[in-house]
Amino acid sequence: MTSATYWKFTTAVTPAEIEQALPKKLRCRVLEKSSRGLIVLDDFHWHIWQSGGLLTADPQQGLLNLSIAKEIPTVPYSPENRFWWQLPSGALSDHLRELLDLHAFVPKAECRLISEPLAIINSDEKIVTRVKLLTLNGENLPSSTFAEISPLRGYGDDYTVTLQALSLLSSVEVESFDLRTLLLAGGLHIDPPDEKDSFLLNPAEPAEAAICKMAKRMLVTARQYEQGIVEDIDTEFVHQYRVNIRKSRSLISLFKKTLSSERLQALKTELKVLGSRTNDLRDLDVFLLDEDYYREMLPAELQTGMTQVFTRIKRRRTMALKKVVASLQDDAYQAEVDHLFELFDTEPDWLSKQSQMPIQQLVAKKVLAQYQRICANGDIIDEQTPDEAVHDLRIECKKLRYLLELFSELFGKKKVKQLIRHLKGLQDNLGRFNDFSVQREFLSGLGIGKTISAEQLASINGLTAVLFNKQLHERSLVVANIDKFTAPGVRDEFQQIFALSDEESS
Amino acid sequence: MKVLACYSIKGGVGKTASAVNLAYWAAKSGYRTLLLDLDSQGASSFYFRVKSPVKKNWGKRLLKAYGEVLKQVKESDYKNLDVVPAHLSFRNFDILLDEIGKRKNRLSQALKGLKKEYDLIILDCPPTISRLAENIFNASDIVLVPVIPTTLSERTFEQLLKFFKQQDYSRKKLLPFFTMADGRKQLHRETATAMRKRYKYFLKHAIPYSTDVEKMGKYRAPIDIFARGRLANKSYFALWKEIESKLEG
Numbered sequence: 235m236t237s238a239t240y241w242k243f244t245t246a247v248t249p250a251e252i253e254q255a256l257p258k259k260l261r262c263r264v265l266e267k268s269s270r271g272l273i274v275l276d277d278f279h280w281h282i283w284q285s286g287g288l289l290t291a292d293p294q295q296g297l298l299n300l301s302i303a304k305e306i307p308t309v310p311y312s313p314e315n316r317f318w319w320q321l322p323s324g325a326l327s328d329h330l331r332e333l334l335d336l337h338a339f340v341p342k343a344e345c346r347l348i349s350e351p352l353a354i355i356n357s358d359e360k361i362v363t364r365v366k367l368l369t370l371n372g373e374n375l376p377s378s379t380f381a382e383i384s385p386l387r388g389y390g391d392d393y394t395v396t397l398q399a400l401s402l403l404s405s406v407e408v409e410s411f412d413l414r415t416l417l418l419a420g421g422l423h424i425d426p427p428d429e430k431d432s433f434l435l436n437p438a439e440p441a442e443a444a445i446c447k448m449a450k451r452m453l454v455t456a457r458q459y460e461q462g463i464v465e466d467i468d469t470e471f472v473h474q475y476r477v478n479i480r481k482s483r484s485l486i487s488l489f490k491k492t493l494s495s496e497r498l499q500a501l502k503t504e505l506k507v508l509g510s511r512t513n514d515l516r517d518l519d520v521f522l523l524d525e526d527y528y529r530e531m532l533p534a535e536l537q538t539g540m541t542q543v544f545t546r547i548k549r550r551r552t553m554a555l556k557k558v559v560a561s562l563q564d565d566a567y568q569a570e571v572d573h574l575f576e577l578f579d580t581e582p583d584w585l586s587k588q589s590q591m592p593i594q595q596l597v598a599k600k601v602l603a604q605y606q607r608i609c610a611n612g613d614i615i616d617e618q619t620p621d622e623a624v625h626d627l628r629i630e631c632k633k634l635r636y637l638l639e640l641f642s643e644l645f646g647k648k649k650v651k652q653l654i655r656h657l658k659g660l661q662d663n664l665g666r667f668n669d670f671s672v673q674r675e676f677l678s679g680l681g682i683g684k685t686i687s688a689e690q691l692a693s694i695n696g697l698t699a700v701l702f703n704k705q706l707h708e709r710s711l712v713v714a715n716i717d718k719f720t721a722p723g724v725r726d727e728f729q730q731i732f733a734l735s736d737e738e739s740s
Numbered sequence: 741m742k743v744l745a746c747y748s749i750k751g752g753v754g755k756t757a758s759a760v761n762l763a764y765w766a767a768k769s770g771y772r773t774l775l776l777d778l779d780s781q782g783a784s785s786f787y788f789r790v791k792s793p794v795k796k797n798w799g800k801r802l803l804k805a806y807g808e809v810l811k812q813v814k815e816s817d818y819k820n821l822d823v824v825p826a827h828l829s830f831r832n833f834d835i836l837l838d839e840i841g842k843r844k845n846r847l848s849q850a851l852k853g854l855k856k857e858y859d860l861i862i863l864d865c866p867p868t869i870s871r872l873a874e875n876i877f878n879a880s881d882i883v884l885v886p887v888i889p890t891t892l893s894e895r896t897f898e899q900l901l902k903f904f905k906q907q908d909y910s911r912k913k914l915l916p917f918f919t920m921a922d923g924r925k926q927l928h929r930e931t932a933t934a935m936r937k938r939y940k941y942f943l944k945h946a947i948p949y950s951t952d953v954e955k956m957g958k959y960r961a962p963i964d965i966f967a968r969g970r971l972a973n974k975s976y977f978a979l980w981k982e983i984e985s986k987l988e989g
């Protein structure tokens with residue numbers, strides 16, 4: 235038994251036109267007609283779509299539906315809800331948490347789906363073939379009609395005749411019919427930001443050219459997030475904007491010897507200015523995102539003070555955002571960015587030895603040197619060493635992380651990933667250690683000022699104490715983690731991957 | 741897979757009307773249902789607007805292999821419901837059965853192969869007590885017997901009981917129910933009461949006399965399609981629910 239086939243009409247088609255195309259003995263009857271509005275939702279990256287799912291809202295019924303491999307119940311839809319945590323808890327919000335985390339889901343396309351089930355009947359008025367017309371009308375989608383044509387058992391001949399008739403109506407067969415294919419065939423444009431983690435580096439490329447090319451790409455990537463910051467869609471836009479600028483800055487300073495001192499100075503200063511504009515906003519975002527985390531640390535009697543603190547921070551965040559938005563829309567900002575691109579695009583100066591070195595060779599040298607430095611610095615850290623040294627080690631680890639991540643394509647991504655996994659254990663530990671001190675510092679900043687209520691102060695002090703204890707605990711794990719990362723096995727792995735033979739490095 | 745026959749020795753008692761509406765409700769309740777129109781008159785085929793291709797004597801093949809049955813299946817206009825239309829050659833079932841051999845489980849064997857595709861087979865039977873009838877009794881899990889509450893019908897039902905006893909069929913297969921019951925007629929009321937007393941296994945639900953059943957001929961559809969809210973429709977639905985509980989039990 236053949237199953238249904240799916241067709242797309244290149245021009246709109248009506249039941250009357252279908253009947254006309256059929257042989258006389260068959261007629262076409264409209265069974266019913268219904269239509270519903272449909273809003274396609276996703277985040278900036280199209281995470282839901284990329285995972286094979288589809289999030290849609292029906293504005294009339296006020297329902298939000300996530301279609302994934304298995305069936306999950308719909309939830310009420312309201313345009314104000316843009317994050318998984320704003321939805322009623324349950325399967326749908328759980329899945330969105332997995333797929334989107336901190337990203338907001340926003341309307342991507344709006345359309346109406348008109349469904350028209352038809353019956354092809356014979357002279358006994360017996361249904362011999364079923365046709366379901368689906369028309370997609372969209373504001374930003376071209377209108378298009380699709381048909382699902384289902385044979386009825388025992389009526390194969392009539393099915394064939396119907397298909398022949400429909401082929402006269404300029405239709406083309408399509409693969410299947412879920413809403414995703416329908417939307418795609420109807421012209422939905424999937425446009426995630428460009429975030430490829432590969433730079434298509436040539437191992438022999440001279441370092442100066444390679445570094446400028448990479449740093450420029452990062453700035454281009456960062457700029458993709460500007461609009462989302464302006465629209466304040468979610469906190470990830472600022473975050474990703476900053477991450478890319480920071481990567482660009484680190485790359486420049488890691489390879490400072492490949493650049494002329496004028497170019498280096500200009501790039502360093504300007505990238506720093508670019509990044510620092512969003513410092514306040516990001517700090518406030520981080521604090522606000524951690525609301526639950528902070529509240530869990532405090533006893534009930536200190537919660538009122540905490541509420542006051544958060545109200546204050548939210549106000550400050552609104553102000554900080556305004557400032558960022560204004561600066562992004564400023565002509566001066568545009569000029570800065572233009573200048574940065576100019577700096578990246580200038581012809582290489584080839585002033586230093588390093589500027590002309592093949593990039594692969596230079597990176598290999600740097601990775602080994604950086605690992606050596608971490609081993610040496612780590613070696614002198616014990617339980618009593620002042621925090622300063624631990625913070626410095628964190629920064630050195632971060633540099634190594636950048637080197638490994640940014641250039642993994644030159645050394646085999648799989649092998650490098652393994653090394654990153656080793657590094658990550660130590661980094662996570664150092665990162666938490668640092669987070670606690672940053673949080674304490676942020677909180678102590680909040681405790682200054684005449685307007686601070688006694689309740690707020692009590693909450694802040696309570697939190698600071700808890701954080702201090704957590705930091706002590708984290709500190710107690712550092713030595714063991716350093717030992718793990720500097721163990722002979724890991725050393726060997728670094729040697730194997732990065733100690734290039736002369737042949738390779740030439 | 742269960743097999744349900746709508747059977748009576750007597751003609752015109754509502755076998756076909758019952759087969760059609762019960763098949764419809766079974767399908768609507770989610771049973772993958774096949775209605776096999778064994779009556780060469782083709783009444784239930786007519787109600788479902790299906791026709792048999794003009795092929796010679798496929799009745800003979802029907803009795804030989806289920807593969808032949810599957811070839812004749814027509815999908816109805818309703819979800820889950822297929823129909824095997826009647827064929828003129830079905831007139832000669834009895835002769836055929838004689839030719840093929842005296843085995844009484846030919847039909848049963850032909851139906852067995854349908855197990856994978858259907859949950860329920862409903863047989864609309866011609867009014868006969870013959871070799872075909874024996875095949876039907878053998879193949880069926882339940883033999884539904886429409887009984888008009890009149891003296892004459894009571895007698896035919898008794899004949900059927902006797903036949904079952906003689907042939908050693910399990911009486912438990914028999915599920916009689918009243919059709920065309922007319923509450924205004926004293927005779928109907930009295931006969932029904934008396935029979936229910938004697939035969940405790942009569943189904944609780946009865947089908948009243950109703951022009952809506954007759955109208956099936958005009959609309960060529962189950963009653964639910966054109967007289968949804970009417971008593972006859974509700975009665976067939978209730979009857980189906982009662983039968984369903986017996987199928988499950």
Ligand SMILES: Nc1ncnc2c1ncn2[C@@H]1O[C@H](COP(=O)(O)OP(=O)(O)OP(=O)(O)O)[C@@H](O)[C@H]1O
Pocket residue numbers: 748750751752753754755756757758779783865866867919920921947948949950951953954955
């Ligand atoms: N409950 C009812 N009320 C009124 N008329 C009915 C009812 N049931 C059946 N009829 C009518 O009685 C006639 C015979 O019914 P039906 O064809 O269902 O009986 P049958 O037992 O299948 O007959 P046959 O033995 O000829 O196959 C039909 O015209 C039908 O419309």
Ligand SMILES: [Mg+2]
Pocket residue numbers: 755756757779783864865866
């Ligand atoms: Mg009949």
